[in-house]
Each structure stands twice: as structure tokens, then as C-alpha cells.
Amino acid sequence: MPELPDVEGFRRYFARYAEGRLIRGVRARDAALVRNTNGPGLGRALAGRRFEKPSRRGKWLIAPAEGPTVLIHFGMTGLLHWTAAAGEPHPYDRIVFELDGGELRYRDMRKFGGVWLARSGVPLEDVTGPLGPDAMTVDREQLGELLSRRRGGIKAALMDQRLIAGIGNLLSDEVLWRARIHPSRRANGLSRRLLDSLSRELHYVIATSNRWARIPAEPGWLTGVRDKRGARCPRCGARLRRSTVAGRTACWCPRDQRKPA
Numbered sequence: 139m140p141e142l143p144d145v146e147g148f149r150r151y152f153a154r155y156a157e158g159r160l161i162r163g164v165r166a167r168d169a170a171l172v173r174n175t176n177g178p179g180l181g182r183a184l185a186g187r188r189f190e191k192p193s194r195r196g197k198w199l200i201a202p203a204e205g206p207t208v209l210i211h212f213g214m215t216g217l218l219h220w221t222a223a224a225g226e227p228h229p230y231d232r233i234v235f236e237l238d239g240g241e242l243r244y245r246d247m248r249k250f251g252g253v254w255l256a257r258s259g260v261p262l263e264d265v266t267g268p269l270g271p272d273a274m275t276v277d278r279e280q281l282g283e284l285l286s287r288r289r290g291g292i293k294a295a296l297m298d299q300r301l302i303a304g305i306g307n308l309l310s311d312e313v314l315w316r317a318r319i320h321p322s323r324r325a326n327g328l329s330r331r332l333l334d335s336l337s338r339e340l341h342y343v344i345a346t347s348n349r350w351a352r353i354p355a356e357p358g359w360l361t362g363v364r365d366k367r368g369a370r371c372p373r374c375g376a377r378l379r380r381s382t383v384a385g386r387t388a389c390w391c392p393r394d395q396r397k398p399a
């Protein structure tokens with residue numbers, strides 16, 4: 139499921155292939171994935187304009203086009219695919235941007251993501267809903283301030299896009315495991331030492347993952363083992379635990395991440 143580092147990879151991909159190109163039209167092969175207008179409406183708004191430099195906020199890719207802005211959320215299985223040849227699209231290519239010199243295709247097997255349009259002058263949050271600051275930009279002081287307002291569990295707080303944008307299930311588990319914080323600990327009850335550690339690990343995990351355009355499933359990473367049967371902690375060898383937190387399956391080490399009584 140795409141989180142901040144994956145979308146950061148899509149942003150770079152978009153910049154590499156689509157930035158600066160003239161938009162000739164849009165083919166909505168699955169009209170339901172054009173979320174807040176329809177295929178022809180999206181095409182009319184964009185045709186004849188050029189894509190400008192894309193940005194990202196949380197899990198949203200933001201692609202301005204000389205007035206209107208295209209917003210893409212990748213849901214669970216979304217991705218971008220560029221092709222210079224106009225061949226037959228992939229069965230899961232839902233929306234095709236016909237550009238000068240090729241096509242940028244939004245591909246999504248499970249169809250939880252999609253494409254939104256913000257017309258000129260419309261605030262982007264009208265489309266995305268309220269979003270907290272991007273996780274990449276949140277420093278130690280701001281992190282402490284944001285979490286101090288939350289009485290619920292730390293993992294749920296980290297995954298709440300309105301509080302901090304960009305963190306999902308895998309990223310929150312990886313960061314909490316590195317910082318040795320139990321996922322159900324109270325968000326506003328962390329010591330200064332744990333907050334320091336959380337902030338440090340958050341930035342380490344994001345910076346490293348951004349280079350891979352995903353959370354790397356490398357040796358020494360929780361993400362590398364978490365889905366294996368009988369998975370053990372890469373640090374201490376304890377059998378990893380799982381439970382449902384905020385509707386997602388949290389994975390943690392019962393030895394390193396103890397919940398205070």
C-alpha cells in the first residue's frame with residue numbers, strides 16, 4: 139500500500155516523464171476512478187495545457203497544469219506507468235493521460251485510488267480533506283506538539299492523515315519498532331527520550347525509504363520479515379506479535395516494545 143516513500147517515488151517518476159509535456163487529452167478507461175468530475179470533464183480541463191513541476195503532500199501526488207491541478211491518491215495498489223509507444227494499455231490501466239510524445243497511465247488493480255481535479259483557484263484541501271504537515275517536514279518540536287494533543291494510541295495518531303500526512307501501516311510499525319515504542323502506548327504520554335527517539339527514527343526511515351521509493355525489505359528492517367510465517371524480531375530474535383490497531387494489522391516485538399502497565 140503506497141505510503142510517503144512510494145508516492146515520493148511516483149512524484150519523481152511523474153517529474154521525469156510528464157513534467158513540461160503538453161496534455162492532448164485524457165482517456166478514462168474506468169470512469170469511476172475519476173473521482174470528482176468525469177472523464178470528459180477532466181479532459182476538457184486539461185487539454186492544451188502543460189503539466190508543471192509536481193509536488194507531494196502526505197500520500198497525495200499534486201500535479202499542477204497551468205491553472206487546474208490533478209491530484210492522485212494511489213489507494214492500495216495504484217502506480218504510474220509511462221510509455222512512449224501508444225500500444226494497448228494494461229488491463230489495470232484505468233486513466234490515460236495522452237501527452238506529447240507518450241502516455242502516462244494510472245494503473246490500479248484494486249481501484250481504491252484515483253484521480254481528482256482541482257480547478258483553478260480551488261484550495262487543494264477542498265479535494266484532499268484536511269491534512270496535517272507532511273511527515274518529512276515535521277521536526278522533533280512539532281512532533282511533540284502534535285502528539286501532545288492526542289490521548290489515543292501512538293500508532294493510530296501517526297497514521298491519522300489529519301495530524302501528520304504520509305504515514306501508513308508499514309511506516310508506523312517500522313518507526314515504532316526502531317524507537318522501541320509499543321503501538322498502543324498513549325500518544326501524549328511519551329517521555330522526552332522516547333520522543334527524541336521517535337523523531338530520529340521517523341526521519342531515518344523516511345530518508346532511507348525515499349531513496350528506494352518504498353520501505354526497504356532489507357536485513358535489519360522489520361518490513362523485511364513482518365509478513366513471514368513465524369517472523370522473528372531482526373534485533374532480538376523474539377517472535378513478533380500482531381494485533382489490530384486503528385483497523386490495520388500492527389506488528390511489533392513483545393520484548394523491545396513493552397506497553398507500560
Ligand SMILES: [Zn+2]
Binds near residue numbers: 391393
Ligand atoms: Zn525484539
